[in-house]
Amino acid sequence: xxxxxxxxxxxxxxxxxxxxxxxxxxxxxxxxxxxxxxxxxxxxxxxxxxxxxxxxxxxxxxxxxxxxxxxxxxxxxxxxxxxxxxxxxxxxxxxxxxxxxxxxxxxxxxxxxxxxxxxxxxxxxxxxxxxxxxxxxxxxxxxxxxxxxxxxxxxxxxxxxxxxxxxxxxxxxxxxxxxxxxxxxxxxxxxxxxxxxxx
Numbered sequence: 010x011x012x013x014x015x016x017x018x019x020x021x022x023x024x025x026x027x028x029x030x031x032x033x034x035x036x037x038x039x040x041x042x043x044x045x046x047x048x049x050x051x052x053x054x055x056x057x058x059x060x061x062x063x064x065x066x067x068x069x070x071x072x073x074x075x076x077x078x079x080x081x082x083x084x085x086x087x088x089x090x091x092x093x094x095x096x097x098x099x100x101x102x103x104x105x106x107x108x109x110x111x112x113x114x115x116x117x118x119x120x121x122x123x124x125x126x127x128x129x130x131x132x133x134x135x136x137x138x139x140x141x142x143x144x145x146x147x148x149x150x151x152x153x154x155x156x157x158x159x160x161x162x163x164x165x166x167x168x169x170x171x172x173x174x175x176x177x178x179x180x181x182x183x184x185x186x187x188x189x190x191x192x193x194x195x196x197x198x199x200x201x202x203x204x205x206x207x208x
Contacts, residue, residue: 015043015044018044018067018118019039019042019044019118020039022042022065022067022089022118023035023038023039023042026088026089027089027134027138028134029128029132029134029135030132030134031131031132031134031135033131034128034131034132034134034135037124037127037128038120038124038128038135041120041121041124042118042119042120043118043119043120044067044116044117044118045116045117045119046114046115046116046117047069047071047111047114047115047117048111048114049111049112049113049114050110050111051110051111052108052109052110053071053092053109053110053111053115053117054092054093054105054107054108054109055108056074056075056076056077056105056106056107056108057076057104057105057106058105059102059103059104059105060093060096060097060101060102060103060105060122061121061122062119062120062121062122062125063091063092063097063119063120063121063122063125064091064092064093064109064117064118064119064120065089065090065091065092065117065118065119066085066086066087066088066089066090066092066115066116066117067088067115067116067117067118068088068115068116069086069111069112069113069114069115069116069117070084070085070086070111070112070113070115070176070179070180071084071085071086071092071109071110071111071112071115072084072085072109072110072112072184072188073085073092073093073107073108073109074107074108074109074110075106075107076106076107076108079187080187080190081184081187081188082107082150083146083149083150084112084173084176084180084184084188085109086173086175086176090142091138091139091142092109092117093105093107093109094139094142094143094146095107095143095146095147097125097139102122112179112180112181112184113179149172152168152172153168153188153189156168156189157189157190162189162191162195162196162199163199163202163203165189165190165191166185166189166191166196166199166200166203167203169185169188169189182196182197182200
């Protein structure tokens, strides 16, 4: 019997994106992974609901939003981006403060939380996946906070376009403005000015 497209994608994910040297752990990750799709605007995960599974982006763009606010904590994009990575700690499993919403249609790979915890306990490679994603989240967040506190709207937007050149045109202006802590009307004027300079 041949492999299905999803099985091939799962195998490729755990051998190309995040290879795990421990054969038993690698096989467990492959066996327990599922591929699914979230439509544009749908919740992938909700704040306040206990975490049941760990999800990685395969394709698409998502936003991580802080509970009871409009503040976007992270723009998630790129194959292998681990969603809500900063909440995958024992203290936050039961009451995460971040919701995840699809900005575009998203394909995701998910694993039951119990299986994920077992794998990171057994494999340093699996643990490094979590650490790598937390470090990336922290770095982007630190840069964003620096720009928010010190830059004008133009500099904030230029930083964003440099960080996410391939996705900026696929996002709603209100989402980019929220991520950069710019008023929507200010964002629109700044974007219009930048476009005019390039013409």
